[in-house]
Amino acid sequence: MTRPCSICGSRDAVYYQSFSGDYLCIACLRKRLIKYVRKAFSKYEFSIPPGASIILLITPAQTPIRHAVEEIFAAAERPFTTKITTSLMKPGRDIVEAQREAVEEATKNGYRLVMLSTTLEERLLELLTTLMRRHSLDPSCRGLYRHGDTTVFKPFSFTSLQDLYAYAAATGKLSHTPRTPYLYEQLLAAAWGGPELAYSYRRVLRRLLEDEP
Ligand SMILES: [Zn+2]
Secondary structure, eight states: OOOBOTTTSSSBOOEEETTTTEEEOHHHHHHHHHHHHHHHHHHTTOOOOTTOEEEEEEOGGGGGGHHHHHHHHHHHHGGGOOEEEEEEOOOOSSHHHHHHHHHHHHHHTTOSEEEEOOOHHHHHHHHHHHHHHHSSOOGGGSSEEEETTEEEEOTTTTSOHHHHHHHHHHTTOOOOOOOOOOHHHHHHHHHTTOHHHHHHHHHHHHHHHHTOO
């Protein structure tokens, strides 16, 4: 059974976005993903200098959808006409370790503008992991922070990993590679089954992000 897209009404929906209650076609899902990435740029008042050379580091949870992530980022960032290099993070002990090691390596390789592909769900995971381990948040939990001379930004802060997986699957950009099983990632994956819970964790995380200094 097919349903029309709730937004354009003309194409068949491929995805039910439980958070909004919208049924989305591929084109409207793509537009929405691009809008979320642009929202992060405006929310953090961050822009990439024209012609800058940047590196986009893909989180371990996004290895199977790397091509979709690259495509959405490039489309959202197009006005900046940047030279984008992409690299996959090594799994590390957890998401915080994986990100730290990847940022250090990128810095060593001369990059001064580093984009982490960390999504909404992964930012929650990173907050929980940091709190569990150190009992206080460090700057790397923020959407935009400095690591020595390097600026690190998380353009997918307001984008759902679930939406990106749906887009990758719908556009045939899903590659079957083994995923890194993180405890909270599995917990969140289980939460995707219930719209109410999925909505509430997004709401909690957005609240946390709003309060971010
Ligand atoms: Zn549509």
